[in-house]
Amino acid sequence: MSPATPAVIRCRIAAHAAVRAAPDALAQWRRQPPPLTGQPLPTSFLRHSDDQTVATVAAVHAALVRQGWIGHSFADWGAIAAPNFFGRNGTAHSVQRYVKEGAWGVSPHVIPHQSLHAVSGTISQLLKMHGPNFGISGGPTACNDAFPIAGAMLAEGIVSGLWLLLSGHEREWVPVENGQACDDPTPLCEAVALALTPASEADDGLFLRIGSDVDRTELSAFTLSALVAALTAADGPTEGAWNVPGAGWFELEVVAQTAGSRR
């Protein structure tokens, strides 16, 4: 078999933001969706969306505002989204309703808004992106799968930029069965939006390096919360490297402007 040396993909994080949202913040964004294009969105736009879709819209909006990109064209960009345990609340609600009411109780909104590609599709629609869009995994470690996918897409050059959207909860969020009390505060919903573009050696700023070796156990196992913490550190994003079990590894690299070297 081919002895090819596995490539390490380096890409630039041209914009980024992370949000950690409590239920009341999500409810507010659901009522008044963040205006990704600068124009108000219909108040019903996110009405049937999963919480992680809502949080991701807010994260993308924050990234756009920080970068001064409101109104920017993303026509030839793509979007991939890896939400953890996506659609769980919707499934819990739907299946209970099905048992009570039969087929007629199943909402038609389940398919468009609870499907795994709903997050990427929503962002793609809002930013009018005509590049690829799809969802990733949907399980407890969904974000892990995103990195070898994102790296490969950028390496091929099929898009001029790629929104990498990661979401979940700070700890597993378990729905409550109808009629039962919940005594556990709802964990915060986390969403990270990374705008990735191809990198050149002359660039400075924030970068991702992505590799395929699945055995780099010397690195810490990736968690979304760790990435949120690295991106939102008080003095600016901090470097880190993580193993994504079964899917490879990635590194957050910061290159300082003045020295052109890593700090």
Next chain:
Amino acid sequence: MNREPIYITGVGVATALGNTYAALAEQLLAGRSGVKRIDLFRVDDHPSQIGAAVPSVPCPEEIADAGFHRLSRVEQCMLWSSVRALCDAGLWERRCDLRVGLVLGNAAEWNSYWETDYLEGGRQVFQAQQHIEPLVQRARRRLALTGPAVSMSAACASGNYALALARRWLRLGWVDVCLAGACDMAITPLTLGSFGNLRALSRRNDDPAGASRPFDVGRDGFVMGEGGALFVLESAASARRRSARVYAEVAGCGASSDAYNMVIPSPHPEPAIAAMRQALDDARVNPDEVGYVNAHATSTPVGDQAEARVLGTVFGSSILQVPVSSTKSMTGHLLTAAAAVEAVACIIALQEQALPPTINLDHPDPECRLLHVPNSTQERPVRVTVSNSFGFGGSNTCLVLRAA
């Protein structure tokens, strides 16, 4: 990235029409329908009561396991198809010596699991699940694979995305061999109910075998199917070195998004046209070299017409020289697994030099003016096939396969 040719050297399938490549080929070329009244659960109160369900998935003897049939149906499908593909490629015994990756198109692993569990009296959806290993990681461990393993979904377009990603990983040198494809055992009460209440499904309950009728004036919606297909992909150099049997080259991949609406099909064909042109350009194929198009055509009134317009634009004046069929007329619409199983249909066309038909095409819609393959197989030389898969929510993909 290099443009090294990537070949398909193994195929594994599980469908309503059979659980082997040979069985599926025989049924498709015989023009048989896999659509019946659904008997997996009670459907009396569903608007659509028909589908192409997989009756059962055999346990691969290579991983003989008494607990196989207690696994979820999608896991059974995935393991069966993966093992069969690796065996078909002659790589089962050698898999531990290679970096074998896995890219699986799958949309509803967790939601289907929670739904099935709840309806059987369980409460998993209301209990901690963080400790449960995802399907692809379980498969990676169980099949002793050492490359990266991921799952992804773009609705109906998933299988084409999986093949494209596997090709990229091979060209990056991230894997020596890659399993890629998609599985979806989606005929469940919630999925059937949700699509039914969206009015997307055929309600021709009294004529199951006649219900999926792409391009026909009498079409009234799609019919759900289920199953999956996994392929072994490797570089042409690798395949030649070990004298592997080659099914086809993954010659071209194209993808785009409508960015219009999560439910309503876009009235603007440009993104779908762009996906097709991107795939043809990637394959370095002119439209007049295409010998067969496996259309996405799901048997919906709007979608089939929209695709006919897209094909008309891409092929221009030669549109009536390019045979087009929709094998969804026989398999139903396998949702996330549709593109993967339709890639098998294209491979069948290349291998057998015969084009599977669109069955139930009694009265072609005049708005779908194409060179149809109506009702029976046509023998025809073909070296290049195109397979369109346009996902619900506006994800457009196109796959070009070429005889190697």
